[in-house]
Amino acid sequence: MSDVENSSVEKTDPIHVDQAERGAQDEVNLNSNKDARIKNPLAGIPRNVLLRQVDDFAREQDLTDITDLLKKGALVAQDPSKFEDVEGITEEELDALRNEVIHKWRQPKAMYFTVILCSIGAAVQGWDQTGSNGANLSFPQEFNISDSEYLDEANTIPNPNYLHNLWLVGLINAAPYIASALLGCWLSDPLNNYFGRRGTIFVSAVFCLFSVIGSGCSQNWYQLFVTRILLGIGMGCKASVVPIYAAENVPASIRGGLVMSWQLWTxxxxxxxxxxxxxxxxxxxxxxxxxxxxAFIPAVPLVLGIYFCPESPRWYMKKGRYAKAFQSLCRLRNTPLQAARDLYYVHAQLIEEAAIIGKSTYLTRFVELFTIPRVRRATLASFTVMIAQQMCGINIIAFYSSTVFKQAGSDRLHALLASFGFGLVNFVFAFPAVWTIDTFGRRGLLLFTFPNMAWTLLATGLCFLIPEGSKAHLGLIATFIYLFAAFYSPGEGPVPFTYSAEVFPLSHREVGMSWAVATCLFWAAVLSLTWPRMVAAMTPTGAFGFYAALNVTALVMIFFWVPETKQRTLEELDYVFAVPTAKHMKYQATKAFPWFIQRYIFRNKSAQLEPLYKFDSHLASEQARAVSISEGVRNRSVSHNEKRI
Structure with a gap:
């Protein structure tokens, strides 16, 4: 039987136990989780039944040589708060499990190498954005498609093709994003199916490597347009798979901080x-x-280094190659016990997913993004955070900052220097999100940053009304653009790609991420295409004011449609997105918003917010586990010091 024909569903059906054997806890409907319960798929299974299931699983997947390890792993996964009571667990394994709480960043080098190397590919996208930003000041003149209203330096000869060239320059800038949205993103699903995560990343990196070299050698605008279309194919494919690859390889406790390295490198x-x-x-x-x-430079290490990284364990499991999945997990975790635990836990949840999703083809998977309730909610949430990244207006600055500063009265050199300042602020303020995204959460960062992005953009537009000869004119415009970037970078910057890589079930993860990235890049193309004409028609003040209003609109959409995902495993998110959208919206409107008003407007410190999600006892005890482990380490340290005294 071929790898492509195998699936986790086919391999696990023989051990899918009946409802009676599953134990005391009621099953959660993963299409309509009206009680908002989040449960451990192993919880409530009697010990003898669980161990028998592990035996069956090991025989079915040819893993009998690690049966004892799998049993220990399954027992740890069943009740993470009581891992120290599991028989046969070694001191080294105990330390590794404790470190998941007290030293959660203490992870294998192979995992960090994998995430960082793949995220370097995002630098291609960021570099191209700013490369075209600067090139916009000169390539239109060389190809005789100037978007200036006048052709000569004295501003005396009108350009008869002014409006036509405005659209043409916008089209060339938008070309990579058009190609990504219409083709590149959607290629990632079939490429993932046949070549895996690593193979898909390699193919996309090759496109990104040679297409940008070709753009620098273009002899007319037609050639430049074609090379940028080819770049878009690689960009879309890469952006659709790298965040998934990172999310599938890292532990839940630091998943946001590591997956957002994509945005850090962008x-x-x-x-x-x-x-x-x-x-x-x-x-x-x-x-x-x-x-x-x-911009070809960041693609070189990605092309050369991708096959030194382990393949995604979840991709191997999707293909029924559990032995390979275990080998990958051993490289990505500190001990074989942690690898065995994660292998069996993910396997158990895949059975739950299969019960509501089943098998589907490439075409039906796309349709199911909108027809299966659990998947549809993820589709809506990913769509919201992705389109919000364009609604916020960041790519106005990334694509056209040099032009914006030139319109503000700056000469070419100072326009580039001001744009450099924007790039520096955007990069420096991306760092805090490495820690805050898993502390304050994806949703929390968005709800904080969007109002601040709205007022800074509005202020930027209003500053264009200051007389151009005034010293405050350019300085205030630059200041508010920098403030806008400072709010964007730790919020809407890292969240969309991290969030979209998490929210879909394994069966629909590739096509779901394709949908999300295509949404983002399609609207990036629309922004790039329309901005020159919008500024000409609305003036900079009107155009920036328009995007400030879109920030407020995006804030409302996020408030109602985007659930929190921090510090939950990819499999536990099945329960989060099983909660009906109407229930989530009602909770936000009737409980979360009134609580916010009481707590932060009226400063009522006694205001309490009833949580939406109800974790079962095994998952809820993880917080108690973290506290007890930390206290235990502290007590041992105190005892040790007392003995020394």
């Missing part, structure tokens, strides 16, 4: 692109070629 790429723009400022007519072509 911000770094934006910063490097602005550096490159300044570095080639005085090289003459070929400056734009270097600005566009230099």
């Amino acid at each position: 911000a770094f790429g934006i910063f490097l692109g602005f550096c490159a723009n300044l570095a080639v400022y005085n090289v003459g007519k070929i400056a734009w070629r270097l600005q566009l072509g230099s």
